Amino acid sequence: MSTFSGSIAGGGGAGVDALVVTDGTNAWTVSGANAGTLNVSTSFSGIETLTGGTGTDTLTGPNAATAWSITGANAVTVDGMDASSIEALVGGTGSDTFTLGAGITSFSGSINGGGGAGVDVLAATDGTNDWVITGAKAGILNTTTTFSGIETLTGGSGTDTLTGVGGWQRLEYHRRQGRDGVQHERHLHGRPGGRHRR
Numbered sequence: 203m204s205t206f207s208g209s210i211a212g213g214g215g216a217g218v219d220a221l222v223v224t225d226g227t228n229a230w231t232v233s234g235a236n237a238g239t240l241n242v243s244t245s246f247s248g249i250e251t252l253t254g255g256t257g258t259d260t261l262t263g264p265n266a267a268t269a270w271s272i273t274g275a276n277a278v279t280v281d282g283m284d285a286s287s288i289e290a291l292v293g294g295t296g297s298d299t300f301t302l303g304a305g306i307t308s309f310s311g312s313i314n315g316g317g318g319a320g321v322d323v324l325a326a327t328d329g330t331n332d333w334v335i336t337g338a339k340a341g342i343l344n345t346t347t348t349f350s351g352i353e354t355l356t357g358g359s360g361t362d363t364l365t366g367v368g369g370w371q372r373l374e375y376h377r378r379q380g381r382d383g384v385q386h387e388r389h390l391h392g393r394p395g396g397r398h399r400r
């Protein structure tokens with residue numbers, strides 16, 4: 203079973219309502235707080251927990267400014283829902299910010315900022331991070347997180363290494379507020395195989 207073909211309402215109150223899918227390929231779409239659709243024909247609301255199956259689950263956000271908090275490998279919190287066993291995140295047309303939680307070095311999947319006019323941000327955790335740029339707005343963070351359609355990369359307070367590949371391209375690198383309380387920002391220009399370390 204991959205779809206209920208109807209609506210599922212978790213109801214209000216303090217209870218935590220979960221939607222758990224079968225194994226296989228599943229498409230989740232978030233429409234707003236605690237709500238969305240599963241595999242097109244099943245809509246849900248009042249849900250706090252989304253659990254993907256063992257196959258590939260794709261979670262697509264709404265066309266609005268959205269904050270995605272990555273809480274572990276294949277796990278994310280978005281619009282009031284804790285989702286797990288998710289392999290792909292896709293933002294909407296608005297500005298999406300994907301932030302890896304403290305100590306979380308990788309989502310272990312793919313992150314796409316989505317099209318549209320929004321400025322999409324990928325922010326790494328503090329610690330040592332390895333960024334590899336593979337093309338326009340695309341690359342790999344810490345080996346196992348691939349990203350695309352991302353306009354801004356934000357390093358943590360530790361050492362972030364940015365490696366550019368595939369010809370001359372302008373690499374923009376933004377750093378968060380430093381320990382001295384000053385907001386730092388750097389713009390780097392990459393060259394093939396060029397390696398930058400700050």
Ligand SMILES: [Ca+2]
Nearest residue numbers: 254255257287
């Ligand atoms: Ca899965």
Ligand SMILES: [Ca+2]
Nearest residue numbers: 293294296315
């Ligand atoms: Ca977006």
